[in-house]
Amino acid sequence: MDLSNKMFSEIPMVFSYHWNLGNINWLMTAWTTWAHAVAFVGLFKIMDCRKETLIWAFLLWPISGIGITVGAHRLWSHRSYSAALPVRVFLMLCNSIANQGSILHWARDHRVHHKHSETDADPHNAMRGFFFAHMGWLLLKKHPEVIRAGKELDFSDLHEDPVVMFQKKLDPWFALYMCFVFPAQIAVRFWGENFWTAFFVAGGLRYVYVLHCTFLVNSAAHLYGDHPYDIMSHPAENPYVSFFAIGEGWHNWHHKYPFDYATSEFGISSQFNPSKLFIDMLAAVGLVWGRKRGTAAWDMGRARRERDRKAGVPLPKPVSRPWEATAVKGGIEIVHWKPTAGVKRVRKV
Structure with missing residues (x-):
């Protein structure tokens, strides 16, 4: 169900159900519990931080974020633009700091999500409620339909990308280092921060914060917002999610035109989308090319909708x-x- 007191009150019942069926993914449950415990410690370490460490932790939000939005999502999952090798290497490093699974794993699940959105074959099917779409899907074993759907798609382009496979070969150790140890080492080396203070704040606390920012795209952006582009699609335009996920909240447009590199109709002046701006800046210096847009398709769809409206044809209902x-x-x-x-x-x- 949607985000409510009832959702929280029924989590024990749902947990008991999956416990009895043996559906719990104990490895991911243990990891998620550990990560949140580290973040909780990080909350109490904030007052011990130097101001440089707090600034560094804040900067790691968009740095690790673009590794997901610009990298794993728009480049590798949807191939919505092409990028030079230095850009792909940089995005891979940012993605490793985000530590949300390898690019190969992330893109695989995301392609399955788009092909089978809000069905049993969707890895984070929002039809199963806010909590499941937000993070519950990581705590349970995959639905058999998800596994089947994943075997039917072609991921040869990912396997042929040496940057993707380099990260995959070092997974998970390289990502763990980049996520937790590397930020702490930077803080120790350049402004003399205590290693463990930086580990818990710039590493653990920042990691879990960015993790939940990403989770909001799967949960809140599938449950709350407007549907101006596809009334039959539950994914919605959610400006709040777009803020936290640095441009990924314009979800009704994105599910209508997943090939669009901007994942939104308008530019940065109308819709908060730093990820689009970053791609445009790279394109301006020739490091990115072949940016795909869905605006022409939407213009035709909007004209057709207007003709239907004038003819008295009612809009369909989801x-x-x-x-x-x-x-x-x-x-x-x-x-x-x-x-x-x-x-x-x-x-x-």
């Missing part, structure tokens, strides 16, 4: 979320909701 589908029978409201499998609840109205 399918309700599982927890939104209700029916009233004999004074009883039957709520069909499947946080696990086959759960049907009733309440008096």
